[in-house]
Amino acid sequence: MATLIAPDHSFAIEDAEVLRKAVQGLGTDEKAIISIIGYRNAVQRKQIRQAYEENYQEDLIKRFESELSGNFEKAVYRWMLEPADRDAVLANVALRNVTQDYRVIIEIACVDSPHELFAVKQAYHLRYKRSLEEDVALHTKGHFRQLLVALVSTYRYGGDEINASLASEEANILQKAINGKHINHEETVRILGTRSKAQLNATFSQYKIEYGTSITKNLRGGPDDEFLAALLATIQCIYAPQKYFAKVLHNAMHKVWTDKDAVTHVIVTHAEKDLKEIKELYCKKNNMTLEHAIDKETSGDYKAFLITLLGTQNG
Amino acid sequence: MATLIAPDHSFAIEDAEVLRKAVQGLGTDEKAIISIIGYRNAVQRKQIRQAYEENYQEDLIKRFESELSGNFEKAVYRWMLEPADRDAVLANVALRNVTQDYRVIIEIACVDSPHELFAVKQAYHLRYKRSLEEDVALHTKGHFRQLLVALVSTYRYGGDEINASLASEEANILQKAINGKHINHEETVRILGTRSKAQLNATFSQYKIEYGTSITKNLRGGPDDEFLAALLATIQCIYAPQKYFAKVLHNAMHKVWTDKDAVTHVIVTHAEKDLKEIKELYCKKNNMTLEHAIDKETSGDYKAFLITLLGTQNG
Numbered sequence: 118m119a120t121l122i123a124p125d126h127s128f129a130i131e132d133a134e135v136l137r138k139a140v141q142g143l144g145t146d147e148k149a150i151i152s153i154i155g156y157r158n159a160v161q162r163k164q165i166r167q168a169y170e171e172n173y174q175e176d177l178i179k180r181f182e183s184e185l186s187g188n189f190e191k192a193v194y195r196w197m198l199e200p201a202d203r204d205a206v207l208a209n210v211a212l213r214n215v216t217q218d219y220r221v222i223i224e225i226a227c228v229d230s231p232h233e234l235f236a237v238k239q240a241y242h243l244r245y246k247r248s249l250e251e252d253v254a255l256h257t258k259g260h261f262r263q264l265l266v267a268l269v270s271t272y273r274y275g276g277d278e279i280n281a282s283l284a285s286e287e288a289n290i291l292q293k294a295i296n297g298k299h300i301n302h303e304e305t306v307r308i309l310g311t312r313s314k315a316q317l318n319a320t321f322s323q324y325k326i327e328y329g330t331s332i333t334k335n336l337r338g339g340p341d342d343e344f345l346a347a348l349l350a351t352i353q354c355i356y357a358p359q360k361y362f363a364k365v366l367h368n369a370m371h372k373v374w375t376d377k378d379a380v381t382h383v384i385v386t387h388a389e390k391d392l393k394e395i396k397e398l399y400c401k402k403n404n405m406t407l408e409h410a411i412d413k414e415t416s417g418d419y420k421a422f423l424i425t426l427l428g429t430q431n432g
Numbered sequence: 433m434a435t436l437i438a439p440d441h442s443f444a445i446e447d448a449e450v451l452r453k454a455v456q457g458l459g460t461d462e463k464a465i466i467s468i469i470g471y472r473n474a475v476q477r478k479q480i481r482q483a484y485e486e487n488y489q490e491d492l493i494k495r496f497e498s499e500l501s502g503n504f505e506k507a508v509y510r511w512m513l514e515p516a517d518r519d520a521v522l523a524n525v526a527l528r529n530v531t532q533d534y535r536v537i538i539e540i541a542c543v544d545s546p547h548e549l550f551a552v553k554q555a556y557h558l559r560y561k562r563s564l565e566e567d568v569a570l571h572t573k574g575h576f577r578q579l580l581v582a583l584v585s586t587y588r589y590g591g592d593e594i595n596a597s598l599a600s601e602e603a604n605i606l607q608k609a610i611n612g613k614h615i616n617h618e619e620t621v622r623i624l625g626t627r628s629k630a631q632l633n634a635t636f637s638q639y640k641i642e643y644g645t646s647i648t649k650n651l652r653g654g655p656d657d658e659f660l661a662a663l664l665a666t667i668q669c670i671y672a673p674q675k676y677f678a679k680v681l682h683n684a685m686h687k688v689w690t691d692k693d694a695v696t697h698v699i700v701t702h703a704e705k706d707l708k709e710i711k712e713l714y715c716k717k718n719n720m721t722l723e724h725a726i727d728k729e730t731s732g733d734y735k736a737f738l739i740t741l742l743g744t745q746n747g
Contacts, residue, residue: 235587238587239587242587242590242591246591247589248586248587248628250586250588254625255622262618262622263578266582266622266626270585271585272550272563272564274557275557310565310585313566
């Protein structure tokens with residue numbers, strides 16, 4: 118469930134007016150900005166952008182970029198983009214980054230629905246005049262590339278039907294493929310890269326039944342190999358995405374320097390989807406509410422914005 | 433250009449009535465069927481199916497299947513399906529066939545536009561409750577699988593922009609990848625499987641300029657390897673699809689037993705698109721019109737139907 122608190126109706130013209138006042142003149146009224154966009158869903162934000170453009174002949178996102186700064190600016194920018202376009206931007210940033218973080222690519226490919234992933238790929242075409250596939254392929258190599266390109270390319274079947282005997286058969290293939298000295302990358306990529314999520318979840322469950330341990334447990338603690346790390350993230354994103362994101366938040370805030378990009382990414386991307394479940398899992402695992410952790414690790418308008426998106430009024 | 437001769441307006445109710453008379457009672461009036469469906473475009477055929485279903489509470493395609501037989505039935509069945517659904521069926525037939533003919537898979541993946549290919553994948557989901565990707569992956573192996581799965585998975589950028597220095601760089605990579613003793617499958621699959629068609633055509637042209645010979649020429653006469661054969665078909669389908677299909681028709685009709693499936697496939701799939709160009713190339717290459725060849729190699733209602741789709745009145 119979402120944590121975002123948004124009204125049922127749109128007030129695009131009034132909202133655009135408030136935002137216009139907030140960005141005009143000397144100084145910027147960040148609180149006013151948060152009081153509007155922190156309580157509007159994707160459709161309403163899009164309508165606000167349109168109303169703002171029509172009434173003031175400028176792009177609201179560009180205006181925000183020139184008025185705001187730092188982590189707050191980044192969070193607002195990402196929040197204001199349409200979801201598919203936002204994922205396209207996040208993927209591109211991940212690929213261009215010096216410390217390339219391919220987890221974002223795996224998250225987009227494996228957590229989004231097949232149709233959402235397709236929308237991201239369309240947005241990527243529109244924005245970069247290239248395909249997501251070619252950029253992922255260009256920046257990677259070997260089996261790691263095979264897995265990542267397969268994940269972003271595939272248009273999985275989205276139905277709930279599963280084939281139980283196939284699940285058993287492929288759990289067996291994965292067990293042999295992963296646990297041997299020589300990993301069978303080809304079969305692993307084939308299964309993870311083409312089967313439907315429902316079928317893969319059946320396969321992972323069958324794995325646990327047949328081998329007495331979860332497939333992710335068998336992958337952890339293995340050699341420090343980028344293929345295996347990507348494989349682990351892939352399975353986690355498909356099998357238990359909320360648990361996966363609760364862990365991303367934990368890892369981001371339990372280091373010397375908080376990884377604010379990761380925090381922003383999870384909150385902004387999930388506030389309208391399943392942040393409630395992620396919050397609960399975070400709390401259970403860390404004996405601390407996510408709000409409390411964010412309160413400790415962030416500050417200023419950035420903090421106020423994230424806390425708003427966490428919908429604290431909802432508990 | 434299309435060869436199909438279709439009226440500007442729809443006469444779906446009247447058409448459905450004529451077809452109803454043609455299939456009712458003892459015997460079937462094949463000529464009447466050809467006189468209608470042989471002159472209707474995809475939108476009009478869809479409207480006829482809908483009108484027929486509404487007025488007579490039965491599926492026209494199913495009725496055709498029970499009334500017709502042999503190659504004529506197959507051609508009518510394929511012609512009546514919506515284009516994306518037809519390609520989904522053709523792909524599935526190719527995969528289930530004992531003498532698996534992967535050319536059809538390559539044709540669908542490389543000749544259709546990126547958006548058309550996506551529509552085929554959606555139709556495949558709907559019809560088979562699986563993805564095209566997983567079925568292609570299941571029936572193939574090794575580098576051949578890597579290429580084929582990449583081709584059907586990818587959502588290429590569809591724009592016309594090209595990067596000339598990239599074309600030169602990748603022509604060089606392909607030259608080295610293909611001509612060495614050890615083929616670099618990985619880079620070949622990356623380039624062919626992810627770049628836009630405009631970019632690939634620029635790369636193939638650059639190849640010819642830099643190495644004095646076309647890339648397809650360098651692939652022909654090589655070892656009898658399924659990967660290389662697939663690679664050749666891929667390049668031909670991207671670079672010169674009409675020439676490729678003229679050759680498919682030539683090959684289908686220049687053997688002891690005419691490959692009627694291949695003939696049907698090309699005519700039915702291209703009558704509304706570019707069969708005029710294919711006809712011209714066929715004639716130039718074989719010193720014989722395509723109509724004349726089909727007249728020689730086929731017979732009966734099947735022949736009459738194909739000749740109708742060839743739009744002979746247009747010359």
